[in-house]
Amino acid sequence: MAESMRKAVIAGSGAGASVTAMTLAEAGWHVVMLEKGPNYFTGLGKEWPPKTVFSNDNLKLTRNFEQPDPTAYPRTFRTSASQKSGYYVGPVNELPVTVGGGTIHYGAAMPRFWDIDFKQLSMLGPQPGADVADWPFEYSALSHLYDELEETIGIQGDMAAMPKDPVLKHAPRNKGYPMPPGPPQRASKLVSDGAKALGMHPYPFPHAINSQPYNGRPICNNCGFCDAYGCPTSARGSALDLLHRALLTGRVELRSETMVHKVEMKGRRATGLAWIDQHGRRGVERGDVVILAASGIESARLALMSGLPDPHDRIGKRLMFHYFTSGFGLFLDERLHAYKSWGAETHCLEDFADPDFIGAKAFAKLQGLPYIRGGLCELGGSEEVLAEAQFYQYILSAVLPEQPFGRTFKELMRTSLLRDRIAGIQMLGHDLPYLSNNVTLDPKVKDRHGFPVPRITYAPGKHETVAQEFYIPFITAVLKAAGATVSAAVPANTPLMGATASLPLTRHVLGGMQMGTDERTSVVDEWGRVHTTENVYVHDGGVFATAGANNPTLTIMAVVLRMARHLAGTASEG
């Protein structure tokens, strides 16, 4: 047990922050967590599960109940540093701003990363124009932490149904999942069967959603308001499982509606985190260590606003979002009711994440690349009712400009191509790290407190577009095999004529505070400590050296658990 009564101050309360708070508090530390957003839970740390005000409410979602309001906390976006002004201002790939962070709205997909993600440079080689790097540790360093978190949070899945090649070959498991898979969503099942018919290897998508009562939380009743919504029944596992444990120690103070805006430094040591609350009151919370866990973009922004020493100009660099490809299979003979489900999609396919997928190497070579990787495909799912209607509104203005409303709109709503007849495929799309994809402070735009907002510069590189071109026909083929009348697959953020930019909407926010062994080419060490400081740590997805090809939350938590154990002095190894 480490020396007790040490104190950590944490910016954030999401996936990474909750792991650290629990680990440190259970090791005897005092912890103060400062969360920018509101707390929508009553009784957290006292009653379990806590009461929530989340509900099956599509309008509340569109009014930014969970997301940062774009007027209060805007971001800016451009596709290249050569765009000096006139670029987009608004929401950019936002994660929720609430107690629990991204895990409050996530779809709760919890696959693991692969061995090659951690040793991408040494196992797969460099890529022209990209900054591919190895992580400071291998898959084997996380394997037992993945096991542990799957138990702690409660993940459903079926190890026996997972393909030996490529999934178990690249992400070997010591044991099965603590819960079996829930019932299949009709749309997911159709697409999964289509993939199987083509000789591919789909399987039940591991999720932090209860298929049976677990950890004091109820079984999921398949209401469908899952991805992008707070769970009304607490059937979804999340950062709350860890926050609750942290609070139970009595050594954790969680302050919501309190935004950290600066790391207070004295030489190489941080003395605390400066905050501002909703009423404009300011203060500094002092501690022995400070931990930035505000997510990929926000932690980098905080480091930049604090002027942390950055002699090699690495802070904010190598932002990764995944580069999604969307497939749409339209079923004209059946209503698929994808809204009846325990998750956005109940099945997935990892075959396209494999650089050795049939034909992928040859296609890459033809394009002058050493390899290409697509990514995990989420099978099934469809659109929600308000977005569906808004899309028809937009389409009618394009195809029937003389009267873009009226009965045709209602006919479209009744037919419901988009909501009730689409089975989707969402390919995550591994994106390589590039120094040119980054976060900087916007020179003009400020948030509601007057602090500079993050300016995001992001564009896909050659690898991403070549991989997408290669996999689009396979995605379409799976949808046809699934029985879709018509199908199409397209880049998930196609820039259209007249659009200011192609905004990423993936909610996978990685990099910016890269972990590495070399101070010249990374920001933090393997334990998350900023190289140029003695006690500033980064504990979120910002530290990822590569993006992987899977949903990142479980890996964020596993990486942070490894860091936090080390910090607490309770690590059993390394």
Added chain:
Amino acid sequence: MNITRRRVLGTTALLPLAALVPDLLAESQAAAAASQKAGGSAYKFFSAHEAAVVDAATRRIAPGPEDDLLEIGHPGAHECDVVRYIDTLLAMFSFSTPKLFAGGPWSNRHTKGGPDHMKTFVKPDRAQAGAWRARVKELQKTYRAGVKSLDAHANGDFTKVSTIQQDLILAKSGVAPFTTVMFGHTIEGMYSNPEYGGNKGLAGWKEIGYPGDSQPRGYTAKEMAQIDVDIVDPTGIVSMLLGDFEKIAQTYASGVWRRG
């Protein structure tokens, strides 16, 4: 687009559905009484005339049985009480807790006699409240000016011109941005949870075969697996969209149609 026989909407036709249904009639009479007290308007933001104009306009955007013969049996904006929804939106800060975020974890639609938790709105934090105060203020101006503009294009009273003229006015380049705003709110008023003031009697959801909120009931495994055969009529607007499905998919994926 062939225009079918449409009737001219008079101010007396403001609550025609209510006349057909006894309990709605009582409600409409109560509303009328309240309207007398409030100096002519049953609404919190709209004047009686503004409400009538927005009603007429949203009837064109999403016509119901009274507005389009081919929509018989299919409730539209009026039947969903879209005007009430928009008025509640524009007056959200006049309620003790702003009608911005309905509560949870569920309504009383699937409980027998339980409370409707969604009716208890959640207090926004200061960042949210500040942003929405500014947004609502802008929308109030948009509606005040928009109604005036509709009236001006109709020689004084939008509700008095024929529905054909109303359609032409709503599609005019000068008016179209306001029509777009009203269309967005018509969508919200028809397909959102009724606690926000629209989707009266769940007419919007029923019309499109969508169950809406399902908690605390949810769906069974059997309901999830259900094979629901229903063949689309592949003519009309559907055939137009299927004609270039890839283009439609690209437009969808671009996200340009999403509102911030």
